[in-house]
Amino acid sequence: MPALPWTSREKIDPERSYVVMSTKLPLRRARSIMGFLRDTFAVRRQLASAEGLVGYALDADLRHRTFWTFSVWTDNEHLQAFAASDPHRQIIARLRPLMGQTRFSTSTLVGSAIPVTWPQRKAPVA
Numbered sequence: 001m002p003a004l005p006w007t008s009r010e011k012i013d014p015e016r017s018y019v020v021m022s023t024k025l026p027l028r029r030a031r032s033i034m035g036f037l038r039d040t041f042a043v044r045r046q047l048a049s050a051e052g053l054v055g056y057a058l059d060a061d062l063r064h065r066t067f068w069t070f071s072v073w074t075d076n077e078h079l080q081a082f083a084a085s086d087p088h089r090q091i092i093a094r095l096r097p098l099m100g101q102t103r104f105s106t107s108t109l110v111g112s113a114i115p116v117t118w119p120q121r122k123a124p125v126a
Helices: 030-047 076-083 088-098 120-124
Strands: 004-008 018-026 053-061 068-072 103-110
Touching: 004 030, 018 076, 018 120, 030 053, 030 068, 053 120, 068 076, 068 120, 076 088, 103 120
Parallel strands: none
Antiparallel strands: 004 053, 018 068, 018 103, 053 068
């Protein structure tokens, strides 16, 4: 599966600080991949109307059952509100037992420093 390209919801202001979330999500078993991909579409629908979202992207290594997400938010409050709302909240609860060691990194970056390549997006959770 190729990376889902950057989906922008609003233009990044190079002078503004943003909250950046990077995740590494490994699945324990290959048979969980199809369900994960189905859940990805539900989360993408939720992202389409998420307040405070600047943009997001997803990468996948199906052979190693590993997924990476990268999202940029106007502030931590909007990120936390998204994470705590459904369907994201329900999906995370359902997936937790199917996941290996997940990694999360949240940081604050100025718009001009927001990484645009997958190696830069993955570095905080490598």
